Amino acid sequence: MVSHKRLLMNTFSLFLVFQFCHSIDTITANQSITDDGDSQILVSAGKHFVLGFFSPGNSSNRYVGIWYNASKQMVVWVANREKPIKGSTGVFKISREGNLVIIDRNQEGPPLWSANNISIPSNKYFAKLLDNGNLVLSPQDDSGNIVWQSFDYPTHTHLPGMQLGFNRQTGKNKSLTSWKSPDDPASGDYSLQLDPQGSPQLFLYKGSVPVWRSGPWMGDNWSGVHQPMGTFFHYQYVNSSDEVYVTYNNTANFTFSIYAVFMLNDSGSFQWLIWSNVQPVWTRYWEALKERCDEYGRCGGYSSCTTNANNGFECACVPGFQPNKSGAAAGGDGSEGCVRERRLECGLGKAEEEFLKLEHVKLPDTVAARVLNDRSMSQEECEKECLSNCNCTGYSKVNISGGGSGSGCMSWYGELMDIRHYSDGGQDLYVRVARRNSKGFNKRRMLVALLTVPVILLAFILCCYYLLQKRQRKVTTKMQPHQELLFNSNANPEEFKSSFVAAELQEAEINSELSFFDLSVVVAATDNFSSSNKLGQGGFGPVYKGRLSNGQEIAVKRLSKYSGQGIVEFKNEVMLIAKLQHRNLVRLLGCCIQDEEKMLIYEYMPNKSLDYFLFDETRRQLLQWEKRLEIIVGIARGVLYLHQDSLLRIIHRDLKASNILLDSDMNPKISDFGMARIFGRSQTEANTNRVVGTYGYMSPEYAMDGLFSVKSDVFSFGVLLLEIISGKKNTGYNYKDPYMNLIGHAWELWREGKGLDIVDSCMGEGDCYPGDEVLRCIHVGLLCVQESPSDRPTMSNVVFMLSNQTIMPPPNQPAFIMKRAPYADSSSSATGTASCSINEVTISVVEGR
Ligand SMILES: *[C@@H]1O[C@H](CO)[C@@H](O)[C@H](O)[C@H]1NC(C)=O
Ligand SMILES: *[C@@H]1O[C@H](CO)[C@@H](O)[C@H](O)[C@H]1NC(C)=O
Ligand SMILES: *[C@@H]1O[C@H](CO)[C@@H](O)[C@H](O)[C@H]1NC(C)=O
Ligand SMILES: *[C@@H]1O[C@H](CO)[C@@H](O)[C@H](O)[C@H]1NC(C)=O
Ligand SMILES: *[C@@H]1O[C@H](CO)[C@@H](O)[C@H](O)[C@H]1NC(C)=O
Ligand SMILES: *[C@@H]1O[C@H](CO)[C@@H](O)[C@H](O)[C@H]1NC(C)=O
Ligand SMILES: *[C@@H]1O[C@H](CO)[C@@H](O)[C@H](O)[C@H]1NC(C)=O
Ligand SMILES: *[C@@H]1O[C@H](CO)[C@@H](O)[C@H](O)[C@H]1NC(C)=O
Ligand SMILES: *[C@@H]1O[C@H](CO)[C@@H](O)[C@H](O)[C@H]1NC(C)=O
Ligand SMILES: *[C@@H]1O[C@H](CO)[C@@H](O)[C@H](O)[C@H]1NC(C)=O
Ligand SMILES: *[C@@H]1O[C@H](CO)[C@@H](O)[C@H](O)[C@H]1NC(C)=O
Ligand SMILES: *[C@@H]1O[C@H](CO)[C@@H](O)[C@H](O)[C@H]1NC(C)=O
Numbered sequence: 001m002v003s004h005k006r007l008l009m010n011t012f013s014l015f016l017v018f019q020f021c022h023s024i025d026t027i028t029a030n031q032s033i034t035d036d037g038d039s040q041i042l043v044s045a046g047k048h049f050v051l052g053f054f055s056p057g058n059s060s061n062r063y064v065g066i067w068y069n070a071s072k073q074m075v076v077w078v079a080n081r082e083k084p085i086k087g088s089t090g091v092f093k094i095s096r097e098g099n100l101v102i103i104d105r106n107q108e109g110p111p112l113w114s115a116n117n118i119s120i121p122s123n124k125y126f127a128k129l130l131d132n133g134n135l136v137l138s139p140q141d142d143s144g145n146i147v148w149q150s151f152d153y154p155t156h157t158h159l160p161g162m163q164l165g166f167n168r169q170t171g172k173n174k175s176l177t178s179w180k181s182p183d184d185p186a187s188g189d190y191s192l193q194l195d196p197q198g199s200p201q202l203f204l205y206k207g208s209v210p211v212w213r214s215g216p217w218m219g220d221n222w223s224g225v226h227q228p229m230g231t232f233f234h235y236q237y238v239n240s241s242d243e244v245y246v247t248y249n250n251t252a253n254f255t256f257s258i259y260a261v262f263m264l265n266d267s268g269s270f271q272w273l274i275w276s277n278v279q280p281v282w283t284r285y286w287e288a289l290k291e292r293c294d295e296y297g298r299c300g301g302y303s304s305c306t307t308n309a310n311n312g313f314e315c316a317c318v319p320g321f322q323p324n325k326s327g328a329a330a331g332g333d334g335s336e337g338c339v340r341e342r343r344l345e346c347g348l349g350k351a352e353e354e355f356l357k358l359e360h361v362k363l364p365d366t367v368a369a370r371v372l373n374d375r376s377m378s379q380e381e382c383e384k385e386c387l388s389n390c391n392c393t394g395y396s397k398v399n400i401s402g403g404g405s406g407s408g409c410m411s412w413y414g415e416l417m418d419i420r421h422y423s424d425g426g427q428d429l430y431v432r433v434a435r436r437n438s439k440g441f442n443k444r445r446m447l448v449a450l451l452t453v454p455v456i457l458l459a460f461i462l463c464c465y466y467l468l469q470k471r472q473r474k475v476t477t478k479m480q481p482h483q484e485l486l487f488n489s490n491a492n493p494e495e496f497k498s499s500f501v502a503a504e505l506q507e508a509e510i511n512s513e514l515s516f517f518d519l520s521v522v523v524a525a526t527d528n529f530s531s532s533n534k535l536g537q538g539g540f541g542p543v544y545k546g547r548l549s550n551g552q553e554i555a556v557k558r559l560s561k562y563s564g565q566g567i568v569e570f571k572n573e574v575m576l577i578a579k580l581q582h583r584n585l586v587r588l589l590g591c592c593i594q595d596e597e598k599m600l601i602y603e604y605m606p607n608k609s610l611d612y613f614l615f616d617e618t619r620r621q622l623l624q625w626e627k628r629l630e631i632i633v634g635i636a637r638g639v640l641y642l643h644q645d646s647l648l649r650i651i652h653r654d655l656k657a658s659n660i661l662l663d664s665d666m667n668p669k670i671s672d673f674g675m676a677r678i679f680g681r682s683q684t685e686a687n688t689n690r691v692v693g694t695y696g697y698m699s700p701e702y703a704m705d706g707l708f709s710v711k712s713d714v715f716s717f718g719v720l721l722l723e724i725i726s727g728k729k730n731t732g733y734n735y736k737d738p739y740m741n742l743i744g745h746a747w748e749l750w751r752e753g754k755g756l757d758i759v760d761s762c763m764g765e766g767d768c769y770p771g772d773e774v775l776r777c778i779h780v781g782l783l784c785v786q787e788s789p790s791d792r793p794t795m796s797n798v799v800f801m802l803s804n805q806t807i808m809p810p811p812n813q814p815a816f817i818m819k820r821a822p823y824a825d826s827s828s829s830a831t832g833t834a835s836c837s838i839n840e841v842t843i844s845v846v847e848g849r
Helices: 002-021 379-387 438-478 493-511 519-525 567-578 610-614 625-645 675-680 700-705 710-726 742-751 771-784 795-803 826-835
Strands: 026-028 032-034 049-054 063-068 071-078 090-094 100-104 125-129 135-139 164-167 176-181 184-195 201-206 209-213 233-239 243-250 258-264 270-276 279-287 303-307 313-317 321-323 338-340 353-362 369-372 392-399 407-413 419-421 427-434 482-485 534-538 541-547 553-558 588-594 597-603 660-662 668-670 843-846
Touching: 026 090, 032 049, 049 071, 049 125, 071 258, 071 270, 071 279, 090 125, 164 184, 176 258, 184 243, 184 258, 243 258, 313 321, 353 379, 379 392, 379 407, 379 427, 519 541, 519 553, 519 588, 519 597, 567 588, 567 675, 610 660, 610 710, 625 668, 625 710, 625 771, 625 795, 700 710, 710 742, 710 771, 710 795, 742 771, 771 795
Parallel strands: 303 419
Antiparallel strands: 026 125, 032 090, 049 063, 063 071, 090 100, 125 135, 164 243, 176 184, 184 201, 201 209, 233 243, 258 270, 270 279, 303 313, 321 338, 353 419, 353 427, 369 407, 392 407, 392 427, 482 843, 534 541, 541 553, 553 597, 588 597, 660 668
């Protein structure tokens, strides 16, 4: 009897498993989801989101939630957050009334949780999990109506497409509430709400106490959010008489998926996390309470907070105010708020009052502020408006272009609260004070003059010095001799070369996949080299994106006409280069030679180049340590192949971040690698004052004496490696000492035993990356940029050192640690090259004519 029942149940669950295998996204009246196994889930159509039963953290309680398919730990919504089910007896279904409910099979009575009280008795409803993570309940009548949706009841996560805000008509608000703990999704202490008063602001509350404030909306970001919001996501603020809300959507156009969530975690940290399948971890992109000055009212009224060195803070009274002496704990610095130096005698007008300007601030709390949406209002009118009301304490001329609010004037009534000062960005605030007497004013003026004169003088001297340096550098560069790539052997180099080329060419002709494209095909593919298809301007000519008639995407490099090489020679070179195949080299598909035109056709790389990610404040966050190491090792392997493992032995001569392209999985691919060959030979004839290479990546012996060898590529690689680790450019690097470049700074820190200080702060602090592994890489980088080429490792050493824990020699002082033009010490490095080049490719220096 019992076994019979069991058999029946088994058949039943088998049926369900079968049914759910096809990962449905909808349940209708007679279907339900039970807590019987992993197959009992809803999966959204694009497979981005999953709905099912889960237990948070270490808890054994069961909840119905929605999470990312790709990342199960990111639960974005919980239905029965306050009413856990004690065992696996929960059922999620549409009730007979058409309502979405969760019931406990072990419990009689009303459902544990229900979505909506639907009054029309009907079972003709269905619930569907959409691809943006929204669960909607709709009637089955194709009307497309939504009677209930989970996006209207956010828990602790703000997903793209969801609106967070306040409905002025109904008084209803959509806000976030933290979980109690990782084990308990019930409402915790923290909440995030959009306060509709004054100029609407986001507030983070602990209980009913505000702990953080976004500041008013400034058109494309919040006054108090010092980070661009719109790189991958279009962040939108809408304020109308009906409602005020914020929302955002994904605008990233990469070949990989990228997810984002704003999340209020259970310890009250409101953060923006980003996940991509290139780097499948949730990375914190922004956080509300990062610095002490972000804490609401840290400094009290009329006092401005500035972040200082060790993530501490300083409070300073706004102009015309002095520290509140009656505050017992006040150290005389305004941390207990500030009071007026002179009482404001209202009504006397402009003669007795003035406005003092405060630059680069997060605007004070706007709960009691008034916004005049008049685009044409001038600053004088703004000022007048403020003067006309005795309670007005300050104003700001703002430009709120977003949300259709236009620009205008914001004025404050009452105490100016929660001001913070930024070193750059932010807004200007004008604070109303009683006019100072003329004596005081003069004193101030004199002080300013006394301070400014020396500063201007100093700036002038620095400016002159810089210009002088620049001129000298230019002269040095211009004088570069020209060089040609030859292959060394005991025989006559020319002879060796031609026989070598001939042999390779024969082989190439037999099994080359190189195509010769007709000019008309390339013209059609690139829309006649239209400027909208231009991807960039390389050192050898512009690059265009194209699409062949079969749909294949290509990149076309249109070589500058002055390459001067004969057609036969050029063809031969290209056929040789097309034979170079390595996963870290961009693949050459073919070429096009017609009349004056010479073009190279490459595979198209959708994710642009490394510099596009590395040197961008936002995109750089997609590259965490593991990915960066992969990129470093990939580049090293590619260069090693060029130097040693390919038959051609090529010196790249222009390794730099913009020449490293990224494929759809963000694997690095070196581009422009055959250019040294194609251009090397002809340069002497065609273009006498051209130096291939990029300042900042050039080794000293190349930059100064025009000598290059595989070791100059090693140098460039070392620079690139340090750039990847630090996320900073070698040139244009600005840290403390303006004359020190990245290499110099890395070297100084290394000597002081603080090598890890160079690491990109985007990769997180301390234990977010393995310190010893990063240090090993920095060590390798410093070995590569040593002054003397013979001290630098070969690429095969580099690849070995990067992937093995081996003992490495200590690095010597690198070359060019200063940004100065390199004109000292040239002789020593020249001899260095000459003596170490026996078995490698050597250079014959041909003076330019
Ligand atoms: C649900 O089942 C009942 C009885 O089995 C049936 O009458 C009803 O039509 C079903 N409803 C739907 C929407 O399939
Ligand atoms: C779960 O318990 C383990 C062991 O007690 C503990 O290390 C871990 O931090 C707990 N996890 C959570 C999310 O509480
Ligand atoms: C979603 O999860 C299923 C397994 O549950 C997996 O087969 C599928 O590849 C996942 N899809 C994505 C986009 O991660
Ligand atoms: C649904 O109805 C019940 C009983 O009438 C009531 O207690 C509950 O508050 C209602 N829920 C909603 C969301 O209106
Ligand atoms: C928004 O809703 C929450 C919870 O319902 C409530 O505590 C809060 O006061 C509301 N906020 C506003 C601005 O009405
Ligand atoms: C707003 O974003 C821009 C970049 O989009 C940035 O330059 C500016 O500093 C930001 N404002 C604040 C207050 O952070
Ligand atoms: C937001 O909208 C309300 C109502 O339309 C308006 O009173 C207020 O001035 C607006 N705020 C801003 C900053 O535009
Ligand atoms: C994002 O929203 C903006 C403004 O609403 C819209 O113009 C844009 O098309 C949206 N982008 C996507 C990818 O949905
Ligand atoms: C995204 O990229 C695809 C392929 O490169 C392109 O067809 C599409 O127009 C792009 N979309 C946007 C919004 O840029
Ligand atoms: C919440 O976020 C903060 C800041 O990122 C982090 O330190 C803390 O550990 C997080 N709390 C939990 C429980 O994850
Ligand atoms: C000055 O500080 C005292 C004590 O903290 C406080 O009671 C008083 O309100 C403060 N005055 C002003 C103007 O902030
Ligand atoms: C100024 O504020 C006081 C107290 O808050 C109020 O009584 C008065 O009406 C206000 N005056 C004006 C002109 O708004």
